[in-house]
Amino acid sequence: MKNSSWFTRFAKKTAQLSGRPMTFCLAVAVIVVWLATGPMFDYSDTWQLIINTGTTIITFLMVFLIQNTQNRDTAAIQVKLDELIRVTEGHNALMDLEELEEAELEAFRRKYERLAAKARELMKKGARDTDSPEL
Numbered sequence: 001m002k003n004s005s006w007f008t009r010f011a012k013k014t015a016q017l018s019g020r021p022m023t024f025c026l027a028v029a030v031i032v033v034w035l036a037t038g039p040m041f042d043y044s045d046t047w048q049l050i051i052n053t054g055t056t057i058i059t060f061l062m063v064f065l066i067q068n069t070q071n072r073d074t075a076a077i078q079v080k081l082d083e084l085i086r087v088t089e090g091h092n093a094l095m096d097l098e099e100l101e102e103a104e105l106e107a108f109r110r111k112y113e114r115l116a117a118k119a120r121e122l123m124k125k126g127a128r129d130t131d132s133p134e135l
Helices: 006-018 021-037 045-087 102-124
Strands: none
Touching: 006 045, 021 045
């Protein structure tokens, strides 16, 4: 495998660290310190601007890092699902569904919704839910 780019490594590590309890505690501590300094600065506009600017910048940057990580994870899951479909003699037409237009994707979803409803009805009558009916 190719070495990851610096941004990929940075995004992965940042996403990993940002979800930890210690990071949350650090964020709470920053807020507490900011609140505690309020009386020293007479709750001035500058005092408020510091927290507003800081949180806005951090939020803005985190959106891109988290989106990058989410996109990579989603792409990896899609490849794994496509491989499972391929090796289980499934319906190969289902591979790469994420590339379809919204209406085409909705048509597939409705077909599977009908299959699920039919299977639940058959199960109520004592049938087993182990077959693979055609679409």
